[in-house]
Amino acid sequence: MPVSAGDYYIRSQQPSGTFFGYHQVMTEPKTGYVRAVYCNTIFWVRKSTVLWTENEAKAGRHLFIEMNLNGDRKLICADPDEQVRLEDLGMKEAEVRRFRNSNGQLDQKKSRMNVLSEAFKQRK
Template sequence: MFGMLAFFSTGLTGFANARGDIYIRAQYSNGGPAGLHEILTVPEDGYYKAQFCGRTYWVLIKTVIWIEEQSAAGRILVLEENTGGSSKVLCVGAAAFARLEDLGLDPEILKKLRRKPQRSNRRLRRLPLAQD
């Protein structure tokens, strides 16, 4: 396991302050990677405020849909901070992650998103790992 050089705190506001990049990673029960999405610690256009593991982040709608899909498929969800060559697990478990209903979306938009058929023929993009 890599040594941890990153600093992470929630401060008094419950907002995430991180020095590294924050990712939600899905993995199979055997520990193999199933994919990941980056989330932000500061607001940006097109991103929604969401709670993950008791901290506030900003995410894309497609990330929350992906979280729900991964959870429904029985994959393990992990929130982690990556700084350079090291990573720190911040929390694990689907119950700690936001759902579409948590984003404060207009009810009509939420209905449309829930009616969308599940995408098929999705291509898994493999990211190089440190040991590659």
């Protein structure tokens, strides 16, 4: 299902309803992001975002995907943590285990290297 224009976020909140944190998700492919389907809608997310949703849910927080457009929020998907797990991203079992043990740091190191690589390419 296509999504409309705006910024999309997976939002975490305490059981009391208090905001706790968020990760942005994309509607178009982007370097360092992988395809994930939440509530029959295709998004592009970092592997570390999927791990974050797993950890947030384990901590008892509630998760939602929301669209932000002109200051308004619209609920797109409830409980995204129940829809996509690291195993759903095509990662091998050993890679999933290493990624979880590193708490997503493998993904962040890769993205930093991508940024550095791009910076040097632009200088040529």
